[in-house]
Amino acid sequence: MKICKIVVTGLLLCxxxxxxxxxxxxxxxxxxxxxxxxxxxxxxxxVMIPNYGVFDWLEAEARPDNSVVLRGYVxxxxxxxxxxxxxxxxxxxxxxINEIEVLPVSPSDDAIRIATYRAMFNYDSPVFRYALMAxxxxxxxxxxxxxxxxGTVGSEMDQQLVYTAARQVPGVFEVKNELKxxxxx
Numbered sequence: 001m002k003i004c005k006i007v008v009t010g011l012l013l014c015x016x017x018x019x020x021x022x023x024x025x026x027x028x029x030x031x032x033x034x035x036x037x038x039x040x041x042x043x044x045x046x047v048m049i050p051n052y053g054v055f056d057w058l059e060a061e062a063r064p065d066n067s068v069v070l071r072g073y074v075x076x077x078x079x080x081x082x083x084x085x086x087x088x089x090x091x092x093x094x095x096x097i098n099e100i101e102v103l104p105v106s107p108s109d110d111a112i113r114i115a116t117y118r119a120m121f122n123y124d125s126p127v128f129r130y131a132l133m134a135x136x137x138x139x140x141x142x143x144x145x146x147x148x149x150x151g152t153v154g155s156e157m158d159q160q161l162v163y164t165a166a167r168q169v170p171g172v173f174e175v176k177n178e179l180k181x182x183x184x185x
Contacts, residue, residue, distance in 0.1 A: 038062055038092040045086040047135055051079045054136045055113050057150045058083060058100065066094035073141045075113075077102050109142045112171055116140050116147055119165040127158050127165075138162060138179065145173040152182035 042060050058072040080100040087096045121131035141148040153159045163177040
């Protein structure tokens with residue numbers, strides 16, 4: 001049995017069982033290959049959503065029964081719907097369970113999103129390079145004045161710089177740093 005968690009910024013987490021019978025290993029490898037293809041398809045479909053951006057966060061969990069659980073936060077209801085519809089069209093996906101949360105409309109949160117983005121990705125900032133990537137590895141989720149940083153960075157220093165910049169934004173009540181360090185970045 002294999003469960004894969006797909007994070008749209010490029011990180012892919014898979015849990016594979018340790019024990020398998022000798023006869024079942026070939027089937028496990030075959031299913032594992034199929035499962036990896038499915039996770040690649042799912043990730044590609046989510047990344048290609050037109051309105052998916054730095055202020056949204058999507059995760060997908062591929063289950064052994066070919067179902068996919070969508071989780072995350074989006075600023076537009078259409079992004080939630082589009083994510084579900086894209087996955088339903090995939091042959092390898094049997095069922096889509098959509099647990100994506102649409103963030104409430106708030107001019108205050110919108111102002112915090114923009115201010116946080118500008119504070120983190122100022123042109124002379126050491127982390128400006130992340131803003132130039134085609135698929136942004138850092139996502140800023142703002143809900144009722146609370147900021148959650150998600151995604152990946154290349155070092156602990158970058159992680160700390162992004163967190164510090166977000167904490168200095170006026171109007172922010174709390175900052176949660178959920179950034180992961182990806183040594184390949």
